[in-house]
Amino acid sequence: MIQTPPTHPVASENLIAMLDDARQRTLALTGDLPAERRMGPKLSIVNPPQWEIGHVGFFYDHFFLHLHQGLSDYQIPHAERLYDSMGVAHDDRWDLALPTLDDTLGYLCQIRDEMAARLPEGMADAATSYVWQLAVFHEDMHGEAFTYTRQTLADPAPVIDAPARLADVDSGAIEGDVAIPGGEHTLGADDDVPFRFDNEKTAHTIQVAPFRIARAPVTQAEFAAFVEAGGYRDPAYWSAEGWAWRESSELAAPVYWRSGPGGWEVRHFDAWYPMQPNAPVSHVSRYEAEAFCRWAGRRLPTEAEWEMAASRVPSDNGLEPGKRHYPWGNAPGDSRHANTDGYRVGTVDVAGLAEGDSALGCRQMLGNVWEWTASPFAPYPGFQADLYAEYSAPWFEDGRSVLRGGSWATRRRHLNINTRNFFAPGRNDLIAGFRTCAR
Template structure:
């Protein structure tokens, strides 16, 4: 396994504990009924999701055997309860899950056993790899649990409110050229769908400086864009008609104004924040109406990672290689939601593109496909089953953890998903 980043056991344990703290902060306030929640296709029961985190950590850190065999779990029938590859989504509300106290005890027992293993064999490269995998997996579920709180109208997670920063309009001309798309094999942890960097040619293009704002998207809605078949693909129109969608999810009219539901609060739609809770079909329809297009994956990464007149330079983040801060990106749930599209100027890419990391995930034009020479990682269900059926999103959102995101990170959802914290930016035709 050549892609293992060698870290000390204490560093990996710290990452695991930080992720666990965030998980517990998202669920500790739930009532008994909310731990199970309603049966919906786009969320998991929080009780199942939290238990799954313990199962995943135990499966990869404690139970790995020879030739793919698994040692027994600390919890009876754990695989039948929590293995997401075996347990269908619709079954997860009907399983004989441990209660909240039993679920949290299982997580604590697994963590104690992992700590003991670290004390015994913390330098094992394979263990370090799987510790990182488990920490990142839990961070992804923290984001999913934040989506769940929004979907179900639970109170928002705590966060600081930031001053208005306004809009930031216009396009940036990007020269294009040949560059390496994907992750460089430098020994740091990456997921299999990022592997490996390979040369692609990008033609010159013009990209919007910021994501599409609520004000810009509202113009499309007010112009009757959701009722006009001209702007929609065949699949997009079928989705819109089936859903009866007439505006972004959570928007509704109040006289002459648009309001939205954000967690358990109804408020005016903030004009200068990015349009969010729009799916790929809605983004593509807006583009047709506006005479624009979604960027390709390669264009997005080129704009985020390359530096004008310095071929061969590729940054980890749009602003450089320094870790994200609140000045460069809206991540970590720090703001409790989106900030204006004009915010985070210190995080501009070398081309002058803003908010390519954080605030909202950005839909791209491309289907999720493997890079040349793809080889799946041990967590085989992460990427491979979804190739060809999901669209690629880039950049992270306000609920994404800083340790999880970078310029090469590829997220992916089916084009009908509106519940995720996703928006889009555009390119000129």
């Protein structure tokens, strides 16, 4: 039996419902693509969708059925030669003799049924719960990748069925900073978190100096002021690495912006719309975020500062000990608290969703857009790779930066204040923006 980290047991019926929900989302995000788009162009920032669908299935096949359940054979012969992301070079994924789309979807159905047949009545054990959730959350992450791939390739906006009426969202901006007194903070996920990725461990105490952080992310209107002030033309605002990126990209504004007869327009999937001035700026790289900060006399928060602002509760003497699992408390919340799960198929104004405020007064710390931080992606003290050894460890020395908070396309079930995302600082295809701190 493989070794798995401690995880809270989950009822079998909940595990099946979780998988079926993730699968329904995968099909919603890919099922309407015409035949010529099932492979798509060979770009460094996307995968061919038909390959990626098979890779999602292979992850279940490999980690749950092969490693956890001990099946000697994959559900299709030599599946690892086709779908192992660490074994198949990125550029080769367009050139493989892949199964047809129908056969690929059949592969996913076969795996799902085989997995469900192996669950017990009632509660699954901790190891089964861990591996099952790991695979579902992996599919969720690819669902977000399918979403921003559609944006990259100017495909139509996906049609996502919301389970119920979504909460109303206030419009407008929200300005000002929150003063955080600093002090001791436990960075990372404690044992009481139901599921933890390896890069969230181990929880450890650090000291954070007092700081001031914006109540909301930078808006499109605020970023437009930077663009219109010549921010993309002046290397003084950019790091040497960032300016080299800007010159090679030849951008004069965020990648999905253009100047229209009535002002700035922003491409949302396959259509152009007038800029939403009070929505968060999105699809910007860390380099662009840093350049804005230099222009504005601000800076990006570290991930420790971000987490402290998102999770701590004020007291008469500073901050209460401990931290919340979510900005609004310890329960997962719903559409009143955060714009997640893809149901709105886009961002909302930064003034919206006040019920999701952190106890310290920061809004939209979860959902809407991922937020770049100033922190490089690095292991926490005591890091040990979990079952999916390639999830974090290969990227610690790869120059990646930490993003926090999730986006409108992130699934709520694997998102909390400990969640760390990590990408190269030049990636501007992500649903990512930023908030700032006072210098």
